[in-house]
Amino acid sequence: MSFIDWIVLIGTLSFIIIYGIYRSRGKQNIDDYLIAGQSLPWYHVCFSVMATQASAITFLSAPGQGFADGMRFVQFYFGLPLAMVVLSITFVPIFHRLKVFTAYEFLESRFDSRVRIFTVILFLLSRGLSTGLSIYAPSIILATILGWDLAWTNALMGSLVLIYTVTGGTKAISHTHLQQMLIVTVAMFVAGYMVVHLLPSEVGFVDALKIAGKAGRLNTIDFHFDPNSRYNIWSGLIGGFFLQLSYFGTDQSQVGRYLTGESIGQSRLGLVMNGLLKIPMQFLILLVGVLVFVYYQYNPAPLFFNKVETDKLKNSQYASEYQSLEEKHQTAVSNQRVAVEGLAKALDTHNEASIAQWQTALKESDESQKQLKKDAVSLIKKNNPTADTSDVNYVFLRFVLDRLPIGLIGLLIAVIFSASMGSIAAAYNSLASTTVVDLYKRMYKKDASDNHYLTVTRIATIGWGLFCIVVAQYASKLGSMIEAVNILGSLFYGVILGIFLVAFYFKNIGGKATFWGSILAEIGVVLCWWYDIMAFLWLNVVGCLLVIAFAWVLQKAKISD
Amino acid sequence: MSDNPIPNETEGLPPFIKSWRQMYGIVIGTLAVLMLLFYAMMRYFE
Numbered sequence: 001m002s003f004i005d006w007i008v009l010i011g012t013l014s015f016i017i018i019y020g021i022y023r024s025r026g027k028q029n030i031d032d033y034l035i036a037g038q039s040l041p042w043y044h045v046c047f048s049v050m051a052t053q054a055s056a057i058t059f060l061s062a063p064g065q066g067f068a069d070g071m072r073f074v075q076f077y078f079g080l081p082l083a084m085v086v087l088s089i090t091f092v093p094i095f096h097r098l099k100v101f102t103a104y105e106f107l108e109s110r111f112d113s114r115v116r117i118f119t120v121i122l123f124l125l126s127r128g129l130s131t132g133l134s135i136y137a138p139s140i141i142l143a144t145i146l147g148w149d150l151a152w153t154n155a156l157m158g159s160l161v162l163i164y165t166v167t168g169g170t171k172a173i174s175h176t177h178l179q180q181m182l183i184v185t186v187a188m189f190v191a192g193y194m195v196v197h198l199l200p201s202e203v204g205f206v207d208a209l210k211i212a213g214k215a216g217r218l219n220t221i222d223f224h225f226d227p228n229s230r231y232n233i234w235s236g237l238i239g240g241f242f243l244q245l246s247y248f249g250t251d252q253s254q255v256g257r258y259l260t261g262e263s264i265g266q267s268r269l270g271l272v273m274n275g276l277l278k279i280p281m282q283f284l285i286l287l288v289g290v291l292v293f294v295y296y297q298y299n300p301a302p303l304f305f306n307k308v309e310t311d312k313l314k315n316s317q318y319a320s321e322y323q324s325l326e327e328k329h330q331t332a333v334s335n336q337r338v339a340v341e342g343l344a345k346a347l348d349t350h351n352e353a354s355i356a357q358w359q360t361a362l363k364e365s366d367e368s369q370k371q372l373k374k375d376a377v378s379l380i381k382k383n384n385p386t387a388d389t390s391d392v393n394y395v396f397l398r399f400v401l402d403r404l405p406i407g408l409i410g411l412l413i414a415v416i417f418s419a420s421m422g423s424i425a426a427a428y429n430s431l432a433s434t435t436v437v438d439l440y441k442r443m444y445k446k447d448a449s450d451n452h453y454l455t456v457t458r459i460a461t462i463g464w465g466l467f468c469i470v471v472a473q474y475a476s477k478l479g480s481m482i483e484a485v486n487i488l489g490s491l492f493y494g495v496i497l498g499i500f501l502v503a504f505y506f507k508n509i510g511g512k513a514t515f516w517g518s519i520l521a522e523i524g525v526v527l528c529w530w531y532d533i534m535a536f537l538w539l540n541v542v543g544c545l546l547v548i549a550f551a552w553v554l555q556k557a558k559i560s561d
Numbered sequence: 562m563s564d565n566p567i568p569n570e571t572e573g574l575p576p577f578i579k580s581w582r583q584m585y586g587i588v589i590g591t592l593a594v595l596m597l598l599f600y601a602m603m604r605y606f607e
Contacts, residue, residue: 042573074599081592085585213606220599233596265573268581275588279595 001146001401001409008410012183013417016176017163023175024168030453033169034101034433036260044174045270048257048426049248050278051177051184056138056157056420057393059184059285064392066289067296070217072231074286076537077279079240083248084275087258088268090504091249096264101437102430103255103500110503111511113442118515119499120438122492123252124431128464130489131427132471138420139472141393142413144308145401151473157417158469161425166461173425174260180418187408187415188285194404195291200298203344208294210347211340214359215297215366217290220283227534239537242544243490246497252430253423292399297340297362301369303329304376305394309387313376316383322376329372336365428468432460490536491529494543495522501544502551509555517551 001009031037040048065073091103100106104123108116139153164172196205203211212218222232229235248254248271261267303326304310313322339361346354377389400412436457445452495518502514525543528534534542571580578584 071599071603078592078596081588085588088581088585209602209606213603216607218603218606220603221596263572265571267573269573269575269584272584272588276591279592283599 001413002406004406005410005413008407009414009417012411012414013160013421016179016183016418016421017160019179020164020168020172020176024164024172028169028171028454029450030101030457032171033454033457034429034437035256036169036171036174038096038260039262040171040174040260040266041262042266042269042273044178045258045261045267046273046277047181048174048177048260049254049270049274050281051181051419051422052253052257052426053247053278053423054181054184054281054419055134055423056416057134059188059415059419060138060141060396061393062282062285063289063292064395066217066286067293067395068392070212070219071283071286071290072219072222074220074279074283075222075231075233075236076240077244077282078233078236079238079242080244080278081272081275082237082241083244084271086245087249088271091255091500092258092261092267092271093264094504095255095259096261096267101259102252102434103250104252104434104438107499107503108442111514114515115499115511115518116438116442118518119250119496120434122496123250123434126488126492127251127253127427127431128467129471131424131431131464131468133475134420134423134427135468135472136475137393138416140388140475141397142416144306144388145394145397146413147308154472155469157420158424158465158472160417161421161428162462162465165425165428165465166458169457170256170260170429173429174257176425177422180422183411183418184415185281187411188288190408191400191404191412192284192288192291194408195288195295195399198295198403203294203298207344207347208291211294211297211343211362212290214343214347214355215293215362217293227538230535230537235535235537239535239541242497242540243493243537246493246540246544247489250493250496250500252434253426256430256433257426289396292395295399295403297336300330300333302398303369303372304380305391305398306388307398309380309384309389310376312387313380313383318379318383322379325372325376325379329369332365332368332372336362336369339365424468428461428464431464432457435460435464490539491525491543492522494525494540495547497540498544498547498551502548506548506552509551513554514547514551517549517554518547520550521546 029037062073094106095103098106098109104116104120107119135154135158139150139157142148143150143153164176168175196208199208209218222229224232225234226232227235248258258267258271261270302310310322313319339358343355343358343362346358373391377391380387380389397416400409404412436453440456440460441448441453498521499514499518502509502517521543524546525539528542529536529539574581574584578587
């Protein structure tokens with residue numbers, strides 16, 4: 001990175017941190033610190049929930065996914081607007097009227113302390129570990145590509161947010177979320193414009209879409225029902241609905257955001273606006289990746305985007321094998337260039353036979369490059385079993401560093417940090433507030449002063465920050481466990497949602513039936529995952545339905561409280 | 562922080578929308594329109 005990029009990066013991050021501290025200055029009580037005194041308008045709620053959900057990996061991995069797999073990932077978000085409507089009707093009014101700090105307080109008033117503590121433990125376990133991974137995932141990519149030290153990158157990524165999260169609490173987080181979303185949106189639009197600008201002069205935006213469409217990258221909707229397929233319209237609408245309802249309705253990192261709304265109406269409007277904006281935003285991020293794909297149809301793409309691993313390979317005993325793959329890749333790239341130029345001409349002349357011919361040639365070239373990439377991954381794994389071989393995470397950053405002008409590189413690295421800071425800040429805040437409100441205050445010190453709880457929450461925020469940084473430092477040693485921890489959310493979210501739905505809609509079911517029903521449901525979900533019965537999104541549906549079913553049966557069997 | 566225990570059912574709505582039911586209809590309608598647009602775009606460019 002150049003000096004100017006460093007200035008842009010440091011300037012942007014400093015602005016966010018200073019702005020967060022500035023906006024939350026003055027004396028705070030525990031209400032201000034945990035839920036911003038319930039004083040924020042809808043647009044704060046909206047951008048805060050969006051910034052919390054969009055982690056750094058969203059801006060690294062999603063364009064890479066668009067590049068490699070097309071637009072079909074957008075279906076993952078189809079259940080989100082429906083979830084926002086259900087949340088606005090049910091969850092928001094109840095949480096507001098009960099004046100709770102965390103979602104789990106409600107469970108004790110509805111059931112008993114057992115159900116509350118069980119849910120809190122599930123939340124702290126899954127959120128604590130996944131936040132560690134939220135720090136590690138972008139850090140490993142930045143450290144690899146930019147040659148930074150991983151331990152320091154983890155520490156920087158995890159500790160920058162502590163500065164304003166500890167001092168300013170939720171108010172600082174919400175104000176910085178607004179700035180972060182603004183920076184992210186502007187930078188992604190500029191990146192999209194730059195990709196189109198870098199295409200050959202005769203290829204405009206619509207021509208690029210035509211080429212992407214013929215290469216199968218605009219595969220936005222898949223009606224085919226397959227429980228083992230990760231992304232189709234049914235898994236998105238049904239599985240996605242349950243996942244988003246669970247995430248936004250029962251995960252304190254999100255509940256804490258919309259509890260900041262100054263009224264029920266402001267919280268509701270923030271959520272439904274999120275329902276309106278999220279899918280177009282995700283669509284545009286994926287589209288940037290698809291445009292990068294078109295760019296690399298006219299320009300040679302590297303065989304593997306993670307250059308550090310390929311450099312290691314070139315200096316290993318597998319160098320000649322890799323050289324042979326590189327030569328085949330060059331041939332495939334040349335064929336691809338001929339095919340894409342032929343296709344562009346055929347599209348101009350509307351020659352259907354020629355379009356079909358070049359489309360087939362382009363798809364064949366695409367397939368052969370995918371196969372070569374698989375072969376390269378096998379070699380990389382042989383050479384370095386712990387290498388990060390998920391190449392989609394490196395596509396966009398490699399493009400940014402290689403092709404974008406000075407200044408913009410710094411801005412896009414700042415976007416990755418900003419997005420990361422947004423989700424990590426909300427996670428720290430929720431972990432600390434749940435620890436203090438649901439455990440410390442509930443079990444150890446019930447009647448302390450406001451100041452005491454404020455101090456303890458600040459200490460808990462620092463404690464969780466350090467815990468998550470430590471998890472990030474050890475994440476690389478988890479090896480294949482990383483994948484298991486990634487689906488941890490889906491293992492627990494459905495069950496947590498089931499508990500809340502029983503609380504809201506099944507008034508005759510008591511605490512004991514719900515507690516044992518949720519334990520049986522959790523065992524059922526783990527078995528479904530263990531035997532690989534379905535794609536992970538469906539685990540949310542199964543977990544939720546099992547809790548309701550078991551709790552209902554146990555209640556009917558007259559399990560008394 | 563609102564101290565009113567009985568919330569105004571139209572509070573928070575944008576000026577051109579009369580009820581929350583209508584607002585939710587717009588959200589679900591927008592989802593349907595987006596899915597249709599995505600499908601149309603996919604078919605047009607494929």
